[in-house]
Amino acid sequence: MGEKILAIETSCDETSAAVVDGGTRILSNIISSQIDVHRKFGGVVPEVASRKHLELINHVILEALQEAGLGFKDLDAVAVTYGPGLVGALLVGLSAGKACAYAAGIPLIGVNHLEGHIYANLLAEPDLTFPLLCLVVSGGHTDLVYISGHGNYRVAGRTRDDAAGEAFDKVARTVGLGYPGGPLIEKKAREGNSEAIEFPRAYLEEGSLDFSFSGLKSAVINYLHRARQRGETVNIADLSASFQKAVVDVLVDKTLAAAHKYQVSTIMLAGGVAANGFLRTELENGAGQEGWRLVYPPPVLCTDNAAMIGCAAHYKYIEGKFAPLTLNAVPNLKLGEQCF
Numbered sequence: 001m002g003e004k005i006l007a008i009e010t011s012c013d014e015t016s017a018a019v020v021d022g023g024t025r026i027l028s029n030i031i032s033s034q035i036d037v038h039r040k041f042g043g044v045v046p047e048v049a050s051r052k053h054l055e056l057i058n059h060v061i062l063e064a065l066q067e068a069g070l071g072f073k074d075l076d077a078v079a080v081t082y083g084p085g086l087v088g089a090l091l092v093g094l095s096a097g098k099a100c101a102y103a104a105g106i107p108l109i110g111v112n113h114l115e116g117h118i119y120a121n122l123l124a125e126p127d128l129t130f131p132l133l134c135l136v137v138s139g140g141h142t143d144l145v146y147i148s149g150h151g152n153y154r155v156a157g158r159t160r161d162d163a164a165g166e167a168f169d170k171v172a173r174t175v176g177l178g179y180p181g182g183p184l185i186e187k188k189a190r191e192g193n194s195e196a197i198e199f200p201r202a203y204l205e206e207g208s209l210d211f212s213f214s215g216l217k218s219a220v221i222n223y224l225h226r227a228r229q230r231g232e233t234v235n236i237a238d239l240s241a242s243f244q245k246a247v248v249d250v251l252v253d254k255t256l257a258a259a260h261k262y263q264v265s266t267i268m269l270a271g272g273v274a275a276n277g278f279l280r281t282e283l284e285n286g287a288g289q290e291g292w293r294l295v296y297p298p299p300v301l302c303t304d305n306a307a308m309i310g311c312a313a314h315y316k317y318i319e320g321k322f323a324p325l326t327l328n329a330v331p332n333l334k335l336g337e338q339c340f
């Protein structure tokens, strides 16, 4: 048994609280999704998200403690996401976290949301050894991160425009599949032919590990508009499969190229798009051919959740890296950056 951390995550549209014991034992992980609230707007509305977090946060925290069978007096620290994310959404979790830490007289730990996504892999595989390479693919980020030790990150490549998840969401909205787009496109793609439509793949300059998905997104939208103007019906399953393959091809090729460059033999997947089964399979095949290992968390730990924040906080706890109660939200917080 290790230290018990109450973790809080409210950076976007999930209100989540968890209790994590010793970094990897999840005692509870309550996730209250606001997807149904935002669906009618076709995406997350920041103001609505903040208000919803306010309504939910106390209940979610109490439920996390109850499920863990613990009270505030049993906790050793409170961890909270302080960026990156929507400022109004972050502030709700941050205020709640500070109040809990102050009232219980225990330390506060500030966690970077992306770091949480990366550490979700340690919840699934606690024995991972460095160096590691992680492809972080979410609604806001597409980063290739080289990790030489706890908290030591080097961003080897990142998207220059849209994040992969954002492209999934925008394409799904344009074809009328709904929100959030990733799981809906993945489902539709299972019935389609991924070779049916030739969409562009942006590899950028020779040797670049950066990504670009806005050209692909525009190509899909233009394809749809042209077909509609000609009065043709579009096979949405084929379109979904072809789009998904165009995204995944580039993600896989660049991840394998980064593993070669940094001589890393364990690759991790993180973030909401890491829940995508086609990406997992393709990357697993590619890594397997090189004799490398691919690790990824179960889907529920890929999308936003507080257990991943509790896991990342564990390594800060053992190093005594605590945050002051003046900790503020940092909407553009970078990986490896400490803003307090």
Ligand code: KG4
Pocket (backbone or CB within 6 Å): 012, 137, 138, 139, 140, 141, 164, 165, 166, 168, 169, 180, 181, 182, 183, 186, 271, 272, 273, 274, 275, 276, 277, 302, 303, 304
């Ligand atoms: O990590 P996350 O929950 O929130 C952010 O930090 O952004 O990621 C959400 C993103 C959304 O864009 C969603 O469409 C995408 O992850 N996503 C998926 C899948 N599940 C979620 N994308 C592709 N395939 C999926 N199965």
Ligand code: ZN
Pocket (backbone or CB within 6 Å): 113, 117, 138, 139, 271, 272, 303, 304
């Ligand atoms: Zn996230």
